[in-house]
Amino acid sequence: xxxxxxxxxxxxxxxxxxxxxxxxxxxxxxxxxxxxxxxxxxxxxxxxxxxxxxxxxxxxxxxxxxxxxxxxxxxxxxxxxxxxxxxxxxxxxxxxxxxxxxxxxxxxxxxxxxxxxxxxxxxxxxxxxxxxxxxxxxxxxxxxxxxxxxxxxxxxxxxxxxxxxxxxxxxxxxxxxxxxxxxxxxxxxxxxxxxxxxxxxxxxxxxxxxxxxxxxxxxxxxxxxxxxxxxxxxxxxxxxxxxxxxxxxxxxxxxxxxxxxxxxxxxxxxxxxxxxxxxxxxxxxxxxxxxxxxxxxxxxxxxxxxxxxxxxxxxxxxxxxxxxxxxxxxxxxxxxxxxxxxxxxxxxxxxxxxxxxxx
Amino acid sequence: xxxxxxxxxxxxxxxxxxxxxxxxxxxxxxxxxxxxxxxxxxxxxxxxxxxxxxxxxxxxxxxxxxxxxxxxxxxxxxxxxxxxxxxxxxxxxxxxxxxxxxxxxxxxxxxxxxxxxxxxxxxxxxxxxxxxxxxxxxxxxxxxxxxxxxxxxxxxxxxxxxxxxxxxxxxxxxxxxxxxxxxxxxxxxxxxxxxxxxxxxxxxxxxxxxxxxxxxxxxxxxxxxxxxxxxxxxxxxxxxx
Amino acid sequence: xxxxxxxxxxxxxxxxxxxxxxxxxxxxxxxxxxxxxxxxxxxxxxxxxxxxxxxxxxxxxxxxxxxxxxxxxxxxxxxxxxxxxxxxxxxxxxxxxxxxxxxxxxxxxxxxxxxxxxxxxxxxxxxxxxxxxxxxxxxxxxxxxxxxxxxxxxxxxxxxxxxxxxxxxxxxxxxxxxxxxxxxxxxxxxxxxxxxxxxxxxxxxxxxxxxxxxxxxxxxxxxxxxxxxxxxxxxxxxxxxxxxxxxxxxxxxxxxxxxxxx
Ligand SMILES: Nc1ncnc2c1ncn2[C@@H]1O[C@H](COP(=O)(O)OP(=O)(O)OP(=O)(O)O)[C@@H](O)[C@H]1O
Ligand SMILES: [Mg+2]
Numbered sequence: 001x002x003x004x005x006x007x008x009x010x011x012x013x014x015x016x017x018x019x020x021x022x023x024x025x026x027x028x029x030x031x032x033x034x035x036x037x038x039x040x041x042x043x044x045x046x047x048x049x050x051x052x053x054x055x056x057x058x059x060x061x062x063x064x065x066x067x068x069x070x071x072x073x074x075x076x077x078x079x080x081x082x083x084x085x086x087x088x089x090x091x092x093x094x095x096x097x098x099x100x101x102x103x104x105x106x107x108x109x110x111x112x113x114x115x116x117x118x119x120x121x122x123x124x125x126x127x128x129x130x131x132x133x134x135x136x137x138x139x140x141x142x143x144x145x146x147x148x149x150x151x152x153x154x155x156x157x158x159x160x161x162x163x164x165x166x167x168x169x170x171x172x173x174x175x176x177x178x179x180x181x182x183x184x185x186x187x188x189x190x191x192x193x194x195x196x197x198x199x200x201x202x203x204x205x206x207x208x209x210x211x212x213x214x215x216x217x218x219x220x221x222x223x224x225x226x227x228x229x230x231x232x233x234x235x236x237x238x239x240x241x242x243x244x245x246x247x248x249x250x251x252x253x254x255x256x257x258x259x260x261x262x263x264x265x266x267x268x269x270x271x272x273x274x275x276x277x278x279x280x281x282x283x284x285x286x287x288x289x290x291x292x293x294x295x296x297x298x299x300x301x302x303x304x305x306x307x308x309x310x311x312x313x314x315x316x317x318x319x320x321x322x323x324x325x326x327x328x329x330x331x332x333x334x335x336x337x338x339x340x341x342x343x344x345x346x347x348x349x350x351x352x353x354x355x356x357x358x359x
Numbered sequence: 360x361x362x363x364x365x366x367x368x369x370x371x372x373x374x375x376x377x378x379x380x381x382x383x384x385x386x387x388x389x390x391x392x393x394x395x396x397x398x399x400x401x402x403x404x405x406x407x408x409x410x411x412x413x414x415x416x417x418x419x420x421x422x423x424x425x426x427x428x429x430x431x432x433x434x435x436x437x438x439x440x441x442x443x444x445x446x447x448x449x450x451x452x453x454x455x456x457x458x459x460x461x462x463x464x465x466x467x468x469x470x471x472x473x474x475x476x477x478x479x480x481x482x483x484x485x486x487x488x489x490x491x492x493x494x495x496x497x498x499x500x501x502x503x504x505x506x507x508x509x510x511x512x513x514x515x516x517x518x519x520x521x522x523x524x525x526x527x528x529x530x531x532x533x534x535x536x537x538x539x540x541x542x543x544x545x546x547x548x549x550x551x552x553x554x555x556x557x558x559x560x561x562x563x564x565x566x567x568x569x570x571x572x573x574x575x576x577x578x579x580x581x582x583x584x585x586x587x588x589x590x591x592x593x594x595x596x597x598x599x600x
Numbered sequence: 601x602x603x604x605x606x607x608x609x610x611x612x613x614x615x616x617x618x619x620x621x622x623x624x625x626x627x628x629x630x631x632x633x634x635x636x637x638x639x640x641x642x643x644x645x646x647x648x649x650x651x652x653x654x655x656x657x658x659x660x661x662x663x664x665x666x667x668x669x670x671x672x673x674x675x676x677x678x679x680x681x682x683x684x685x686x687x688x689x690x691x692x693x694x695x696x697x698x699x700x701x702x703x704x705x706x707x708x709x710x711x712x713x714x715x716x717x718x719x720x721x722x723x724x725x726x727x728x729x730x731x732x733x734x735x736x737x738x739x740x741x742x743x744x745x746x747x748x749x750x751x752x753x754x755x756x757x758x759x760x761x762x763x764x765x766x767x768x769x770x771x772x773x774x775x776x777x778x779x780x781x782x783x784x785x786x787x788x789x790x791x792x793x794x795x796x797x798x799x800x801x802x803x804x805x806x807x808x809x810x811x812x813x814x815x816x817x818x819x820x821x822x823x824x825x826x827x828x829x830x831x832x833x834x835x836x837x838x839x840x841x842x843x844x845x846x847x848x849x850x851x852x853x854x855x856x857x858x859x860x861x862x
Contacts, residue, residue, distance in 0.1 A: 012679055019672040057822055083810070086818050090727055090808050097726035187821045191642060210824055214642050279823040416761055431765045438762055441858035442780040451766045484858045 050079045051241075051248050054091050054103030057084060057278035058186070059205040059288050059296055060126040060233040061104040065277035066259035066270060067252075069350075070343040078251040082277060087185070088156065095120065101241040102252060107308065108158040108315050110236045114325055119239035121332040122308070124253050125301040126233035127260070129294065131161055131223040132208040135200045136193060137216050144172050144221075153184040153192060153201035161202040163314040164227045193217055204232050205288045205296060206280065213287055222294050229300070231307055242332065253335035258343040260298035263289075265342065273350050302336050366392045366428040366505045366538050368413060373422030375408055382408050384563040385422070390506075395532070395539040397549040399592060400559030406542040409564070410508045413540060428505030428538070433495045433512045439483040445494050446470070446479040452501025469497040472531060489520040493527065500535050509541045513548070522580070525551055529576045550588035551578050558595045568595040645827035653828040662816070667835065669812040673729055674801050677736025678794060685744035686786060690778065692745070693752020703749075706742050714739035714800050718807055727808040735804040740793040747789035751782035784859020787850045794847055798840040813839075 055064035068082035083100060085091045088109055094100045096118060104126055113120050133152075135141045141150075154162045166176065184192060189201040190211040200220065201207075211217025223230035235256055242249050263270040267289040275282035288295055305327040315321035368390040375383040382405040390396050398406050411417040414430050431452070432438070439448050449469050456462045470476055473493040483491055492512055499507055513521045525548060532539070543549055549556045550572070558568040570591060574584040593599040627647065633639055634646040657663040692699045714735050721731035755778065763777045805814030813836050820829035851860055 016675055016679060019668060019675050022668045023672040084819075085810075086815070086822050087807065090722065093722045093808065094727050099726060099728075185821075187824055190824070194640065194642060206824075214640075279819060279825065279828075281824065284824065414761075414765070416764065432761065434758060434762075437756070438758060440759065440762070440777070440780070442783065442855045454766060482854065482858055484861055 049077070049245075049248055050081065051102060051252060052081045052083050052100050053252065054083050054085050054094060054100040056086070056088070056091070056104065057280060058207075058233075059285065060130050062263060062270065062274055063126065063256045063259040063298065064104055065274045066263055066343070066345075067255040068277070069273055070259055070262075070345055071255060076251060076255060078248050078255075080252065080255060084277065088158075092118075095236070095238065098238065098240070101238040102249070103236055104233050105236045106156065106159050107231055107234050107311055108160060108163060108320065109156075110234060111308075111312060111315060111321055111325060111330065112158055113236075114330055115321060115323060120236045121239060121242060122234045122303050122330055123237050123249065123332050123335055124235040124256055125231055125303050126235065128297045128300060129222065129224045129230050130296040131202065131204045131230060131232055132219045132295070133165075133200055133202045133221040133226075134189075134193065134208050134211050134217045135220045136196075137218050139199065141200065141220060144168060144174070147200055148174065148178045149180070150199035151180045151182055151197075153182045153189050153198045153203070155186050155189075155203050156183060157320055159203075160230070160232050160311060161204075162320075163311060163318065164223070164230065165202055166318055167314055168226050190214065190217065206284045209284050209288045209291070209295075213284060224294060229307065231303075231311065234303060237332070246335075250335050254337050255343070257301065257337060257340045260301055261340050261342040262345055264298040266345070266347070269345075269347050269350060273345075276351070302333060303331050305331070367425060368428070368430075368506055368538065368540070369425045370409070370412065370419075371423045371425070373412060373419045373424060375405070375412065375417070375420050381563045383412075383419075384565065386565065388557070388566070390538060390540060393536055393538055395541060395552055395554045397541045397543060397553035397556045398559060399543060399546060399549050399556060399596075400564060401561045401596070402544070404559050404561050405564040406559065407510055410510050410540065410542060413506075414508055426506070429503050430506045430508060431499040431504045432508040432510065433492075433499050435511045436488065436491070436515045438495050439491060439498070441483050444480050444482055445475060445486070448483070448494055449497050449501055452498045452504065454502070456502055465501065469501055472500075472534065473497045473527070488516050489524060492516065492524060496528070496531065500531065500537070504537065506538045506540070509539065511542055511544065514544060521545070521548070526577060528552065533576075546589050546592045547580065547585070549592060550585040551580060552576070556588065556592060558592055568592075642826070645830055649827035650830045650834070653825065654831040654834075657816075657828060657831060662811075663831075663835065666811050666813050666816045666832075667839065669729075669809075670801050670805065670814070671839075673732040673805075673812065674736055674794075674797050676729070677733040678740055678797050680733070681737045681741040681744055681793070682790065685741045686748050689745040689748025690752055690774065692749040693755075694778075699749065699753070703746075706746055709738075710742035710746060714796075715803050718804070721804070722808045725808075727810065729809075731808045732801060732804045732812065735800055736797045739796050739800040743793045743796065744789055747792075748782065748786060751785035751789075752778060755781050780855065784851070784856045787847075787856060787859075790850075791844060791847045795840075795844065798836075798843070802836055 053064055053067070055061035065082045068080050070076070071078065071080040085094070085103075088106065091100075091103050091105060092109070092113065095103055095105075095113070107122070110120055110122055133144075141147060152165070154165065156162065162181070165179075169176065169178065182198060184198070184201070186203045186207045189198070189203055189207050192198045193201060193211055194214070194216045208217070208219065212219065223232075235253070237249055237252070268286060271282055271285040271289050275285050278285070308327060308330060312321060312324065316324065370386055370388040373383060373386045373388075374381070386409070388396075388409070398409065400406055408417065410432065412419050412424055413426065414432055415424070415426070440451070443451070446466060449466055450462070453462045453465055456465065470479055473496065475490060475493060475497075478486065478490065483494070486494070492515075495512065513524045516524060529552065541548075541552060553570075553572055556568075556570040556572065557566050558570070559565070560567045568591075570588060572584060572588055574582075578585050590599065630644075631647055634641070634644055654663075692702060717735055717738050718731075721734045725731040725734055759777055759781055763773055768777055801812070802814035802817065805812035806818040809815045813832055816832040817829045817836075820826065820832060850856070
């Protein structure tokens with residue numbers, strides 16, 4: 001065979017078209033995510049509009065996939081698609097590019113975005129509590145004071161965990177550099193603890209439960225013991241969407257609230273429902289949701305000024321936030337329904353296996 | 360094929376220097392149509408430089424180069440394009456022939472001429488040194504070439520092959536006469552091939568002896584003409600008294 | 601004759617047998633380590649679990665989708681950088697002053713890890729295929745351009761003399777002389793930079809993507825599923841090796857063989 005320029009070009013063209021076709025599957029209809037006026041194929045034939053909502057696979061964002069599921073199996077006007085992300089910087093980028101216009105996000109990060117001029121509003125909360133300080137199972141650490149000079153992992157400087165732990169150190173009369181803080185991706189925390197690389201970590205579920213279940217970690221503090229009604233994440237919506245499509249946002253907040261109310265009372269089913277969305281072991285999620293009601297709660301999720309002011313104050317004190325944003329700019333409570341009815345999800349409709357090709 | 364055309368090749372008062380190294384000084388050289396001129400001289404005296412000036416790869420510092428006719432060079436080695444087969448390399452010389460059938464025939468003739476039938480689709484790296492030189496020769500002879508410049512074309516070969524290649528060249532030139540300027544270190548070669556031998560002095564090169572050999576080719580290696588010529592050249596180079 | 605044939609065929613057998621043996625040895629070692637609990641289960645998944653997750657990922661269609669996504673990004677980024685990098689290298693190789701002017705800059709960018717571009721990739725191209733394609737481009741353009749350039753700069757001058765004798769000029773000179781004479785080196789450069797691209801795609805997909813093999817690892821990690829991460833690692837390694845073998849076939853083409861046999 002001769003190696004001619006023409007043949008080379010032909011080969012490249014063939015490879016590229018084949019891959020391109022496989023990638024974009026133009027023969028498959030309904031692949032456009034942006035298509036408006038979608039009437040999806042689910043049980044609910046009434047949905048005439050669609051919205052994609054971002055989330056990370058943490059229990060704090062659990063109501064997002066639940067709402068996705070509910071919008072396809074019950075009567076709603078809007079079809080919600082949950083879109084999973086793996087880290088917050090990507091979420092921010094997607095939000096700035098308006099690839100998603102509503103997403104779950106850690107609260108201080110939303111404040112930072114607002115500060116930087118990205119017009120986002122907090123419309124609802126993810127859940128309450130749901131974070132713990134975990135230490136090694138056989139460690140002799142009994143209180144925060146024992147962590148002096150030790151290493152503690154936190155997920156991000158802009159995480160509420162960071163804010164809260166600093167407030168607690170204040171309360172204990174400790175200096176900010178008494179504990180060596182390390183930023184770690186949450187999935188690495190349990191293994192780092194097991195390997196002895198860190199002495200403690202403070203993060204959201206299910207990364208705390210994992211250490212407990214695998215038998216090398218135990219809870220030192222529940223978030224609610226440190227900061228009652230602890231908030232980690234919130235539902236953040238781009239102002240453009242609020243202006244252009246208030247009805248959709250209305251549907252969204254109602255749906256999320258209803259999902260929260262359902263999850264609060266259907267914890268086993270909720271674990272089963274979200275495990276394929278999170279691609280996590282149902283056992284772990286089940287443990288988080290059912291082992292101790294102190295771990296997480298999905299009620300009382302309307303953001304209050306006091307809640308957020310407290311967080312903002314702490315952020316400014318730590319010099320992570322630079323200016324005080326008025327609460328009316330940050331919070332939009334007008335979509336929260338007066339009466340929250342649990343989503344009428346039929347338990348029998350929850351599939352036993354992973355929904356194929358879920359994206 | 361190009362007999363009608365008058366071929367002329369001449370250097371008049373040519374000097375050349377690379378930077379401060381003066382290589383040629385007011386050199387005059389006239390090559391007649393159909394003549395085989397052989398240049399011999401010590402290493403580094405400027406023989407390759409002369410060929411480069413003749414072919415136009417170099418411009419002389421001063422003086423004039425005059426050439427009409429199509430010039431091709433046969434290099435010492437590695438002048439073939441290694442990414443082309445024997446056939447394709449030869450076809451390079453036939454690029455100006457527009458008629459495909461004629462080109463094909465000419466190519467076959469040339470392969471036949473250099474006795475490489477069966478090797479048309481081999482690549483240069485799959486050939487022996489002698490075969491490669493023959494392909495170079497065929498390529499240079501193909502199509503409308505008038506003048507052959509040959510820069511030690513056989514020097515990389517072993518003695519026996521060299522003897523054979525010399526006979527081949529004589530045979531081929533008989534069939535396809537060309538004007539040839541041939542550079543060599545090999546005095547035997549000069550004596551067997553040349554119509555005229557130019558013995559060059561060391562750098563800066565000047566022609567210190569010109570020998571005309573009238574005996575027709577092919578010449579017997581042990582014949583009196585060759586022996587006599589060799590003697591003269593050796594004396595001129597200061598290698599025999 | 602018979603004897604020599606015999607040795608060559610048994611040599612060939614050995615050539616296949618030895619790597620298989622080493623592979624089997626590594627897997628055996630893995631099994632032993634996991635079953636003797638030398639490492640705790642959370643630190644090293646068992647081969648059984650990996651096999652199971654492989655089946656799971658394959659059946660859900662995710663694995664295929666991820667493979668295609670990664671291949672597509674590498675292919676587009678790679679073709680882009682080749683179509684720009686090789687001509688750029690050709691041009692630079694032929695122009696001394698341009699070369700002197702640009703080489704320090706090119707070298708600067710070559711030594712800048714493509715992963716350093718991640719923040720900008722996401723800022724400029726947001727999320728999806730584009731940032732990954734951009735990173736692949738950044739990773740492969742500079743080595744390709746530089747390799748082509750130095751290959752052109754070292755083409756033996758005799759080829760150009762011959763080309764002049766036979767009247768090759770302009771575009772013909774480029775495609776019939778310059779390009780084929782550096783083709784062996786270009787193929788080597790392509791193989792090397794494909795290797796870089798494949799390593800980079802995995803890292804690039806860990807941010808700003810929603811599918812792909814690198815994302816698969818990241819996602820598995822988020823889901824605390826090391827078994828599925830190992831399954832993706834195996835797929836990445838096998839695919840990378842396979843494609844390199846394919847590219848290696850290019851060196852077997854007859855009109856570039858000369859470049860590897862001297
Ligand atoms: N490109 C160049 N730059 C500088 N000097 C050169 C160059 N080419 C040749 N020279 C010089 O010119 C002189 C003549 O070189 P040339 O190659 O013409 O010699 P030659 O007679 O062909 O020698 P040989 O028989 O060894 O091939 C050499 O001494 C060399 O120093
Ligand atoms: Mg020479």
